[in-house]
Amino acid sequence: MPAHAPGRQFRVTRLLRLAGPLAVAVAAGVFSAFYLAPGVDTASMTRGPLGPVVWPKAMLACLLASAAVVFLVRLWQFAKGVPDDVDGGKGEYHEGRGAAAIAVLLAYAWALPIAGFAFSTAVFIAAVLLLGGVRRPRTVVLTAGIGTVALLYVFVKVSLMPLDRGKGAFETATITLYRLLGIY
Amino acid sequence: MDALAGFGQGIWIALQPLNLAVMVVGVLVGVIAGALPGISFVNAMAIALPFTYFMSPLLAMLFLGGIYVGGVFGGSISSLLVNIPGDPDSLPSCWDGYPITQREGPERSLSIAITASAVGGLFSALLLSFASPPFAKFALSFDQPEFFAATFLGLVSVLAIAKGNLLMSLVSLFTGIVLGSIGTDPLYGVSRLTFGVPILDNGIDFVVVMIGIFAIGEVLDALAARQAAGFAPKHKARMRVLRPRELWALRGSVARGTGIGSVIGIIPGAGAAVGALVAYGIERQVNPRRREFGTGVADGLAAPEASKNATTGTALIPLLTLGIPGSAAAAIMLAALTLHGVQPGPLLYTKSPDMLYAIFASFTLANLFMIVISVLVARGFATLMRADPTIICAFILVFSLVGAFGVRNNIADVYICIAFGILGFYMKRFGFPTAPLVLGVILGPLAEGYFLTSMANYANDLTIFFTRPKSGVLMALAFGFILWALRPELGRLVQRLRR
Numbered sequence: 001m002p003a004h005a006p007g008r009q010f011r012v013t014r015l016l017r018l019a020g021p022l023a024v025a026v027a028a029g030v031f032s033a034f035y036l037a038p039g040v041d042t043a044s045m046t047r048g049p050l051g052p053v054v055w056p057k058a059m060l061a062c063l064l065a066s067a068a069v070v071f072l073v074r075l076w077q078f079a080k081g082v083p084d085d086v087d088g089g090k091g092e093y094h095e096g097r098g099a100a101a102i103a104v105l106l107a108y109a110w111a112l113p114i115a116g117f118a119f120s121t122a123v124f125i126a127a128v129l130l131l132g133g134v135r136r137p138r139t140v141v142l143t144a145g146i147g148t149v150a151l152l153y154v155f156v157k158v159s160l161m162p163l164d165r166g167k168g169a170f171e172t173a174t175i176t177l178y179r180l181l182g183i184y
Numbered sequence: 185m186d187a188l189a190g191f192g193q194g195i196w197i198a199l200q201p202l203n204l205a206v207m208v209v210g211v212l213v214g215v216i217a218g219a220l221p222g223i224s225f226v227n228a229m230a231i232a233l234p235f236t237y238f239m240s241p242l243l244a245m246l247f248l249g250g251i252y253v254g255g256v257f258g259g260s261i262s263s264l265l266v267n268i269p270g271d272p273d274s275l276p277s278c279w280d281g282y283p284i285t286q287r288e289g290p291e292r293s294l295s296i297a298i299t300a301s302a303v304g305g306l307f308s309a310l311l312l313s314f315a316s317p318p319f320a321k322f323a324l325s326f327d328q329p330e331f332f333a334a335t336f337l338g339l340v341s342v343l344a345i346a347k348g349n350l351l352m353s354l355v356s357l358f359t360g361i362v363l364g365s366i367g368t369d370p371l372y373g374v375s376r377l378t379f380g381v382p383i384l385d386n387g388i389d390f391v392v393v394m395i396g397i398f399a400i401g402e403v404l405d406a407l408a409a410r411q412a413a414g415f416a417p418k419h420k421a422r423m424r425v426l427r428p429r430e431l432w433a434l435r436g437s438v439a440r441g442t443g444i445g446s447v448i449g450i451i452p453g454a455g456a457a458v459g460a461l462v463a464y465g466i467e468r469q470v471n472p473r474r475r476e477f478g479t480g481v482a483d484g485l486a487a488p489e490a491s492k493n494a495t496t497g498t499a500l501i502p503l504l505t506l507g508i509p510g511s512a513a514a515a516i517m518l519a520a521l522t523l524h525g526v527q528p529g530p531l532l533y534t535k536s537p538d539m540l541y542a543i544f545a546s547f548t549l550a551n552l553f554m555i556v557i558s559v560l561v562a563r564g565f566a567t568l569m570r571a572d573p574t575i576i577c578a579f580i581l582v583f584s585l586v587g588a589f590g591v592r593n594n595i596a597d598v599y600i601c602i603a604f605g606i607l608g609f610y611m612k613r614f615g616f617p618t619a620p621l622v623l624g625v626i627l628g629p630l631a632e633g634y635f636l637t638s639m640a641n642y643a644n645d646l647t648i649f650f651t652r653p654k655s656g657v658l659m660a661l662a663f664g665f666i667l668w669a670l671r672p673e674l675g676r677l678v679q680r681l682r683r
Contacts, residue, residue, distance in 0.1 A: 017614055024355060028362070037376050050639050052372035055632045056365040063358035070351045093613065098408030102606055105400070105581065109602050113595055117586075125578045132407060132574025143575055151579075155586055159238050162593055163586070 018074050025067035032060040100131055116166025116174040117155075122148040149181060157183040187314050194313075194541030198246070198549055206243050207546050210250020211553050215561045217251070218258020223402070223576075224271045225255020229516040230398040231580055233391060234587025241524040242539050246546045248520055252513050253496050253550040254557060256456045257301045260489060261562050264293045273456035276464040276488035283480030290562075294423035296482055297489045298558050299431055304442040304490035305551035308497030311446055313544035316533075320505040323530040328641060329648050331506070332634035333658035336649075338508045339627050340662045340669075341451060342620045350669055353620045356611065360624020361631075363388055370633045371640065383596045390625045391519045392588045396601040397618045398512065399584040401608020403577045408609070423562050425555060437467055437483035438490045445494025450501050455511040456492040463491030497547050504528050504540065508627065512619050515626050523591075 036042075036053045043051065076082075104127045111120040126144040134140055155161045156178065165174040178184030197203060210232075217228030229251050236244035259274030260281070267282040269275045277297060284293040326334070342357055366377045367387030378384040431438070444466060445459040467487035468477050477484045500517070502508045507529035509515040521528055532540060588601035611618050642648040649655050667674075 020610075020614055021355065024359070031362075031377060035377055035379060037374050040374050042372075042374060050636060050644065052369040052374035053376060055369075055635070056362060056376050059358055059361045059365060059628070063355065063362055066351060066354040066358055070355055073351065093408050095408070098404065098609070098613075101404050101407040102609070105404070105602055105605070108581075109585070109598055112598065121582055125582065128407070128578035128581065129574055132572075132577060134572060134574055143578075147579060151582060151586075159590075161586065161590055163589070164595070 014078060018071065018078060021067045021070040021074065025064050025071060028060045028064035028067065032057055032064070036060075097131060101128070104128060104131060113164050114167055115170045117163040118148060118152060118174050118177055119166065119170060121151060152178070152181060152183060157181075187317055190317075190537055190541040191313050191545060193538065194543070194545030195549070197242075197538060197542035198546040203243065203246055203542070203546070204549075206239070207246040207250045207550055208553055208557070210247040211254035211550050211557050212250075212561070214251035214254025214256075215258035215261070215554065215557050218255035218271055218274075219261040219561055219565060220573075220576075225252060225258065226512045226516070227398050227402050227580075228255055229513055230394050231583050231587070233395065233516055233519060234583065234590050236520045237523065237590050241521060241526045242542055244520040244524060245517060245539075245543045248517050249543065249547055250550050250553075252517075253305060253493070253547065254554050256493055256496055257298065257305075257489075257554055257558060258561070260297045260301070261294070261558065261565055264297060265290055265562070265565055271456075273460045273492045275457075276460045277485060279464070279478055280481050280484030283478070284482065284485060287480050291422045291424065293485060294558075294562055295426050295430075296434065296485050298423055298555055299426040300434065300438050300441065300486040300489035301493040302425075302551050302555050303431075303438050304445050304492070304494035305496055305554070306548060307442045308446050308449060308494040309544065309547035309551055310497075312497035312500055312547060313541070316501045316505055316544075319501060320530040320533040323505050326506075326530070326654065327652075328634050328638040329652050329655040330658065332631060332638050333649055333655035333662065334502075334506050334508055335627050335631040335634055337658050337662040337665070338502070339623070339631060340665045342623055349615070349617055350673070352616045356616050356618065357620040357624045360621035360626075361628035362624075363393070363621075364390070364625040364628030365632060370629070371636045383594065387629070388600060388625065389591050389597065390515070390622070391523065391591050392597045392601045393604050393625045394512075394516060394519060394622055395584050395588050396604025397608035397611075397622055399580060399587075400601065400605025401612060401618065403580050403584075404605060404609040405612050406573060406577055408613075423559055434482055434486045437471065437487040440467060440470070441487035441490030442494045444487075445491030446498050448491070449495030449498030455499065455513070456495045459495040460488035460492040464488040493551070500543075500547075504532065504543075505530055508630070509623070512622060515622060518626065 036056055040052075042053050104124065107127075108120055108124040111123070114120075115123075122144045125147050126140050129140045129143060134143075155163055165171045175184060198207065213228060213232065214225055217223045218225050229248055232248065232251055236247060239247065255271070256273060259269055259271030260277045263269045263274040263277040264281045264285050267278050269278055281293045281297060284296070339357065339361075342353060362377075364387070366384055368375055368385055375385050426434075441463040444463045445456075448459040448462060449455075464484065464487060467483055468474050471477070471481070471483050473481050473483065499511050499514050503514040503518055507518070507527065509518045518528060526532070526536070526539075584605075585598050585601060588597045589595065591597050608618050611621070638648060639646075649659050
């Protein structure tokens with residue numbers, strides 16, 4: 001394969017760049033038609049030419065129009081083979097690591113109310129370090145452990161924020177940890 | 185209050201030990217964040233925002249103002265030492281600054297940069313102190329149509345600086361305005377685009393949007409980016425303030441940069457990056473040594489440095505006098521004020537003059553402290569560059585999510601913040617600018633409110649925005665901006681028609 005031949009990732013990125021504005025345009029149209037204020041008779045409460053949904057409707061129309069133009073321009077570029085500023089082919093991004101970072105973030109958000117701030121944060125910091133290429137176990141454990149304790153002092157002891165303690169055994173364990181640290 | 189007396193009083197308040205300490209810490213955080221490639225001063229301000237929940241409004245502004253002033257300069261340290269701009273606004277500093285570092289050593293380039301930046305920043309802070317009170321007095325005569333026209337000007341000026349990115353800036357801006365319209369409408373009390381989710385009735389808090397886009401989105405981007413090749417400064421970094429004779433030799437470029445930056449700072453939507461680029465561009469046109477630019481001309485470094493810091497003070501004029509943030513940094517400051525129940529606008533000048541003058545004075549002092557702090561940070565820069573960015577990323581993510589939670593002590597805001605973080609990551613990934621979205625979320629509801637009340641007060645007469653003199657001038661400026669933004673496209677169209 002020639003050095004500059006577009007790879008699979010490059011093609012996927014270009015297709016995503018086409019799909020993005022199209023999805024925005026379609027979503028704007030659907031929201032404008034069905035989800036502005038469902039079940040509310042906005043026409044009857046309208047005084048003069050303006051009502052409660054006029055502004056968002058106008059902005060959704062503008063969004064639809066601008067996204068549609070972006071889509072058409074990109075479609076034209078795609079069809080004509082015009083080079084654009086797609087970065088996928090240059091290999092500046094590690095797609096897998098990006099997706100994994102998002103997954104770790106979502107898992108942290110999911111775990112917060114269940115495992116509580118203290119435990120989920122320690123695991124989260126360790127996961128991000130591993131994801132970022134930190135491999136020394138001592139560095140990972142110490143950073144996650146000391147970092148979490150420092151965060152607990154700042155947010156719970158100093159700032160008195162009502163951070164989640166988790167449910168069931170996690171709540172008991174969090175309270176025990178807070179007592180050990182002298183912040184409860 | 186007389187401006188001079190007010191400024192003196194402001195200096196006294198800003199010099200109180202706690203106020204001074206918070207401002208100095210802010211400048212230190214800003215310079216360090218600015219110096220680290222990948223963390224801009226806007227990111228640093230968004231990350232620092234949650235820490236201001238527990239401060240008074242004045243302390244919050246001193247802290248964020250310190251980060252702003254320090255961060256705008258901080259980016260130049262990495263530009264000049266390793267030829268990697270810490271922030272986009274420090275890019276022009278690489279062009280002539282790094283060749284100076286290579287030829288004459290880092291002391292010369294860093295000294296030019298810090299002196300020019302301090303001069304620009306000080307002048308801008310003094311303009312903020314003495315020019316904004318009369319402007320606020322003038323703004324007191326504004327009615328709803330004028331406020332709508334000013335907000336409209338703020339919205340369209342985002343497009344005027346979207347060189348080559350106009351369509352994508354439009355998509356970003358309208359997305360932001362639509363997101364800003366989620367929740368109960370300001371006049372009729374109807375829930376819109378809430379999908380039956382109760383927390384959305386109150387709308388999406390723009391603080392959560394900003395933390396998501398500017399902090400989480402950036403960190404995701406840093407984690408997903410392939411590791412950059414290792415780099416470390418080759419030079420031992422020292423800097424000093426230029427001697428009067430040396431500064432006098434650069435007087436033309438520093439004065440031009442300062443003037444350009446001060447004017448660009450006032451324009452909503454522009455900012456330090458535009459200020460630095462325009463100042464470099466103009467210097468390249470008018471300087472006697474223009475043909476040597478790019479090879480290490482001192483004027484080519486001094487002009488953008490003076491300009492970017494000259495935007496910092498004047499950028500607060502539209503925010504404090506009209507309540508309209510013209511840049512992402514100003515939007516974060518607006519968030520800090522509104523979180524404490526302070527509504528910026530002309531009335532603030534009569535209600536809380538002490539706080540305002542203390543903010544003005546702190547901006548002046550921050551530019552002086554920036555010199556001392558930058559000297560220390562530059563010396564420790566090699567150590568700073570050895571810190572593992574992954575560790576910084578992990579803690580930024582936790583700080584950001586706790587910050588989002590702290591807005592309303594509600595876990596739903598954490599989820600919304602993550603959603604905007606992912607959106608910000610993909611927007612950056614596919615070339616959509618994020619700043620117009622954030623400004624859309626902030627300015628959209630303001631524009632809608634002013635528009636609807638104008639219509640209610642003036643019998644639904646749409647011409648009211650054009651027939652009242654002040655709003656007419658503002659609308660004319662707004663349409664001027666639109667034409668300016670469309671200029672390249674119109675030029676291409678005319679060329680095609682001629683062919």
